[in-house]
Amino acid sequence: MGSVFFKVAGIGVTDQAVLGSIWRMYIIWFLVCLGIAMVPVIAVYTRWRESFREFVLFEAGGFGLFSPLWLFLGTEMSGDSWRSIIDEGIQNGIPAPGPDGTIVGVNISPILFVPLLVAMIFTGLVILRPSFIARYGGGVRPTPKPSPTPAPAAPSTEDALEAELPGVQPPEASEATRQELRAVLLELGVPDSTITALSNAGYSTITDIVSTSAEQLALSTGLDKTTAENLHMAVQKRVWFGGI
8 A cells, every 4th residue: 555655656757766766765665564564463472472373363364355455456546457466467566685685676477466366365264264263363371380389179069069969970080081171172272281280280071170160270270360261161162062
């Protein structure tokens, strides 16, 4: 979009000094655009690391889906038809290092550029699906900090279950229940470090996770409260709607 201004300003200009000045301004704007794209990514990684993966997916999907539309709009605003992109590709539009060390404009043939635009739109549609974001946007979970004192064991639900449902025994922990719990947690995108923390805290069955509270999960495993709440809710939804 920034190139629209420079292109309109350069219409009818034949003076090489003026054209060189416009080209230098465009290079600066190109670098500013890269900074606009990267600064939010760095800021989110630094400040909200647990949401980093989800943010990157949204940004990548947005660039993939909307960049071709912005490109067509910018071409129309510059005075050319958007069809020129399809017919001619990009002419001197992407700054790159030249053979003599200067920055020159690179051409992209329509044979390469048109499939690239189609692939960008398709990729953006795939990434921005809610199911894709939910599956792969779990974020980078913080590694639990080791506790100086032994973590309390997972709460027992045997007495409460016996009082409410006489004769019904809670599932007994076994290698099979541990493997089932691990499989569910991996399916939900829970990292190995968190699964290990749960196992060390005494959680051996899916029922152990569902029947406790997010606060107790955080207390017994060393997870932060937000991470424990997200984990607790994800397992509950998997049990309620996943047929377990």
